[in-house]
Amino acid sequence: MAAKSKKRLSNVENKLFKLDNLQLRDVICPICQSILIQPVTLPCYHSFCLNCFNGSIENNALCCPLCRLRIGSWLRTSTKQRSVVNSRLWNHIQTKFSHEVDIRSNGEDITLPEETVRPRLSAPGEIRTEYEAELKRLRNERFQLEQKQFEETELLVK
Numbered sequence: 241m242a243a244k245s246k247k248r249l250s251n252v253e254n255k256l257f258k259l260d261n262l263q264l265r266d267v268i269c270p271i272c273q274s275i276l277i278q279p280v281t282l283p284c285y286h287s288f289c290l291n292c293f294n295g296s297i298e299n300n301a302l303c304c305p306l307c308r309l310r311i312g313s314w315l316r317t318s319t320k321q322r323s324v325v326n327s328r329l330w331n332h333i334q335t336k337f338s339h340e341v342d343i344r345s346n347g348e349d350i351t352l353p354e355e356t357v358r359p360r361l362s363a364p365g366e367i368r369t370e371y372e373a374e375l376k377r378l379r380n381e382r383f384q385l386e387q388k389q390f391e392e393t394e395l396l397v398k
C-alpha cells in the first residue's frame with residue numbers, strides 16, 4: 241500500500257513536472273479561480289492554494305474539495321514531512337508566472353485566459369478512472385444485494 245501510493249505520487253510528479261509547457265490555465269485554483277499561491281497538490285492531482293485548501297478542509301471532512309478523495313493519511317504524512325505545499329510546482333509558478341503572482345499578492349485579480357473553465361492539472365487521471373470503476377462495481381453489488389433481499393422478503397410475504 242505504501243509503495244503503491246509512493247508510486248502514485250511520483251506519477252503525479254511526472255505529470256506535473258513536465259512543466260516547460262505549463263500554461264496559466266494549468267495553475268488556476270478551482271476554489272478562488274486565481275493563480276495558485278503555495279499550491280497544495282493532492283494525490284488525485286487536484287491543486288489548491290494553501291489558504292483555500294485550509295479553508296475548505298476546516299469545514300469539511302478530510303477529503304479533496306473537488307472529487308472527495310479521502311486525504312487523511314496523505315495529509316498526516318505531508319504535514320509531518322512539511323511537504324504539504326508542492327514546492328517544486330510553487331517554485332515554477334513563481335518563476336514562470338511571477339507577474340501574475342505579483343498581481344495576486346497585491347490582492348488584485350489576474351486576467352484569466354478566455355477558455356479557463358477547469359484547470360488542466362485536474363484532468364481525470366488513472367486514479368480517477370480506477371476510483372469510478374470501483375464505485376460502479378460497489379453500486380452494482382449493492383443493487384444486487386438489495387434486489388436479493390427484496391426477493392427474499394417477497395417470498396416471506398407470500
Ligand SMILES: [Zn+2]
Nearest residue numbers: 269272289292
Ligand atoms: Zn485558491
Ligand SMILES: [Zn+2]
Nearest residue numbers: 284286304307
Ligand atoms: Zn481531487
